[in-house]
Structures are given as structure tokens and as C-alpha cells.
Amino acid sequence: MSRERAYAWTDPKELAEAAQHHDGRDFFARLVKAELPAPPINATVGMSLVEAVDGRAVFELEPMEWHYNPIGTVHGGILATLADSALGCAVHSNLPEGAAYTSLDLTIKFTRPATIDSGLLRCEGRVVSMGRRTATAEAEITDPTGRVIARAIASCLIMRRGS
Known part of the structure; x- marks a missing residue:
């Protein structure tokens, strides 16, 4: 039996422009309060930003059928x-106005499957090191009981105005 899904998003240019005119702390405070539109990836995947401040970012995702692979897991x-969203936003939360980042790499280790029965998944990303040009962050995805679904680490290139 066929199923359908529909969703909407806003023009991502508005958010990208706002990111250039706020430091990370203010930018994410405005995102969490819905004063800025969520990025399109949030609607596409069905995840939401819960918190991002001081080198820490938290996203949540309720597993759905449309997340499933051929073997019936997310x-x-x-x-x-x-994980990439939580890792990058953790780094971004520490950036000054006008600075940006891009992921250089992402390593993820899956420790157990996630399904609809897993319940609300929570991913917390934390900055491990923050240099002038690169940053490293780590994250865990957990289920409501605290069981770890996956662990990830990433490094990000930091791009500052004039560099």
C-alpha cells in the first residue's frame, strides 16, 4: 500500500543571510525561538533543533516509516x-558574527538499530576543540532510555571574514 508525505520549507537564502549578521549564540537563540525559519533539511528529514549554545547543540528526531532502509530500520x-547537524551547529554556536564553517569529515559508529519503536531520538553534539581554522566535535544519538544508537565525531573548517 502506497503512502504519501508532504512538507513545506522557506527560502534558505533568508537564513543564510541572517547567519552572516549574528554571532552563533544569537543566531541559534533566534532559531530556537522560531524568529528565523528552520533550514530546509529539518523539514526534509523531520528533525528539530532543541538547543544550540556555548559549543553544544541538541537535535531531536522521531523515527518514521519514511526513514526506513530496506531491512526495516532507520x-x-x-x-x-x-549527527552532522548537531556537530556542525555545536561548532557554529561558538562562532563570531560573519564567520562560517563547513564539515571536513564525519565518522559515525552505529551501536544499535533505530526503529519507530525506539521513540524520540536525541542527538547532542559538543565541541571538543576549537582553533582558529578548525574545530572538532563529538556527538551521541540516544533513545529515550539513554541507550546509545550511534556515536559520531567531525572536524570543521572555520571560515572567517577576510581570511
């Missing part, structure tokens, strides 16, 4: 997207 790419 696709690893969905979990990797959740």
Missing part, C-alpha cells in the same frame, strides 16, 4: 544527517 544516512 537508514544510517538519516542518523548521520542528525
Whole structure:
């Protein structure tokens, strides 16, 4: 039996422009309060930003059928997207106005499958080191009982105005 899903998003240019005119702390405070539109990836994947401040970012995702891979569990790419978002936003939360970042790498280790029965997944990313040009962050995806679904680490390139 076929199922359908529909969703909407706003023009990502508005958010990208706002990111250039706020430091990370203010930018994420405005995102969490819905004063700025969520990025399109949030609607596409079905995840939401809960918190991002002082080198820490938290996203949540309720597993759905449309997240599933052929063997009936949440696709690893969905979990990797959740982790990448928390990792990058943790770094971004520490950036000054006008600075940006991009992921250099992402390593993720899956420790147990996630399904609809897993309940609300929570991914917390934390900055491990923050240099002038690169940053490293780590994250865990957990289920409501605290069981670890996956662990991830990433490094990010920091791009500052004039560099």
C-alpha cells in the first residue's frame, strides 16, 4: 500500500543571510525561538533543533516509516544527517558574527538499530576543540532510555571574514 508525505520549507537564502549578521549564540537563540525559519533539511528529514549554545547543540528526531532502509530500520544516512547537524551547529554556536564553517569529515559508529519503536531520538553534539581554522566535535544519538544508537565525531573548517 502506497503512502504519501508532504512538507513545506522557506527560502534558505533568508537564513543564510541572517547567519552572516549574528554571532552563533544569537543566531541559534533566534532559531530556537522560531524568529528565523528552520533550514530546509529539518523539514526534509523531520528533525528539530532543541538547543544550540556555548559549543553544544541538541537535535531531536522521531523515527518514521519514511526513514526506513530496506531491512526495516532507520537508514544510517538519516542518523548521520542528525549527527552532522548537531556537530556542525555545536561548532557554529561558538562562532563570531560573519564567520562560517563547513564539515571536513564525519565518522559515525552505529551501536544499535533505530526503529519507530525506539521513540524520540536525541542527538547532542559538543565541541571538543576549537582553533582558529578548525574545530572538532563529538556527538551521541540516544533513545529515550539513554541507550546509545550511534556515536559520531567531525572536524570543521572555520571560515572567517577576510581570511
